[in-house]
Amino acid sequence: MAQYCFGIDVGGTTIKCGLFDTSGKVLDKWEIKTRVEEGGMHILPDVAESILRKAKDASIPAKDVAGIGIGVPGPVNEKGEIPCAVNLHWGQKCIEEELRTLSGYPVKAANDANVAALGEMWKGGGEGARNMILVTLGTGVGGGIIVNGRIVAGAHGAGGEIGHACVDPNEEEACNCGGHGCLEQTASATGIARIARRMLAQSEKTSVLRGQEITAKAVFDAYKEGDQLAADIVSVFSDCLGRALGNFSCVVDPEVIVIGGGVSKAGDVLIQAVEKSYKKYAFSACRDTPLVLAKLGNDAGIVGAAKLILDAVGS
Template sequence: MFCFGVDIGGTTIKLGLFDLQGDVLDKWEIPTRKEDGGKNILPDAARAVLSKMNERSLSKEDVAGIGVGVPGPVKEDGTVETAVNLGWDFMDVQGTMQKETGLPVKVSNDANVAALGEAWVGGAKGCKDVILATLGTGVGGGLITNGKIITGAHGAGGEIGHMHLIDDFPRACNCGNYGCLEQVASATGITYLAEQALAESQEASVLRDRKVSAKAVFDAVKENDALAIEIAERFGKYLGKALAMIAAVTDPEVIVIGGGVSKAGTVLLDFVEKNFQIYAFTSCRKATFALAELGNDAGIFGAAKMALDAYASR
């Protein structure tokens, strides 16, 4: 028995063929065609799955199902109200993929799916209660409780990047609110903190001679640059405090940090975990921290696991 994991992104659709043990037997990607309101995206993904089945001589009886991760809030019935990065307004992802492939389909938000992947075979392997924070251009999140994705009534479970964290913040977030976690903990948020610190201080720093970015900040931290350390401390306070608040609700075994910013490595975890310990409820301080291990493949692994879980429950 086999299953497919599909991770739909704004640039590419990543696909994987898996066995029941979580071994990836094949993985590939196709372009995401967003023109005409993204109407080609799901048919393209379906054709890619059916083509691989034909190539591998797999019948529909050989396939447990397809899991799909989507960049937007996904309701329990597999529908999406909007996915701006794909050009979608309302889209019945589950129904459309089932019709196009004739296979069972399960759909969830891409960050939640990535969290499930990390809990299955990645940085949180073997854990049933997990928080995943993905730090990229924005801040995404995935919450796993007792091995299950928290979806929520409107598909917005795990949207941790839009927690309100700072009063009187001068800039609007992409969501329209002010003072979201994403504005100070994403790659762009860390850049903002660095630019602010450089403008407010006359302190010497290697950052003054470099293009400011999240990577530049943590590279400078590794060089023991004092101003870069101050910036990282501020970032760590914001993210550590936010994770402590989430932990008070979900009580995780492990908190996994992923996304492009996590490439800074364990030095980043040091700033976050230290502040988490300050703000967390006593029992929640037992949570451990880990870096994500699956990288860009977390989505296809988690989507496959979602399909297998749905198959097992039928």
């Protein structure tokens, strides 16, 4: 019976790698550079080479490896294929087939945000739950939905694209996806800063935010200090996010909603603000669903990828 597996999280700059035992204990973790030149043709060969070297150095025979789980930034279908991954310079690619051929191990691939959700469910903020929503608030807004312990990927691999739910149909600026009024335009770090700049321009209120670089962190730091304009900005942000999560919850009926990403470093004040709005909009049966902070940080992707392959092979 297999004793080990590998979890891989492919990012645009670095690839995070982890060696796990089948209980989910991380035995080793490391990073390699993401070589996106020449259409990203080196990425999967580099991953395979790094894994095989690690297995050799640790004297792990192939028969003891359950396989490789891998999360990538883009929609992945049930066959392990991705139509494109802009940040990796990939077009159509059969990830599972290619990495399986290169490594000799079984491979399971999925979208990176969905994989992170699986990690948080297994060993993080949603540990013990089987039904969970993860929302990650970073440069953009990502997310993942877990139902009965399984990733909801959907027909096109786009399940859990929480950031592109329309929350403001009157928004005139376009989102990076080409749509208008996406949650990402309001609830991401860049979105919060955008709201702050608009409100600073429209308001005459005194604020510690005036005259400094406007970032999501600066907004929440000012909010914690009792700055009224910062409180107004946080109110707009939390109302949009709370309403969106209320809508998602009446479809998924999660046991827990986990909030991660860089913005979540604001901590409990963020949870309290969003929870207040969430309770206002959520369906009665879902109103008491707890909102909690993610726990795994940058390790969520590799942990979830390990769980992905273990589920796939039945370990």
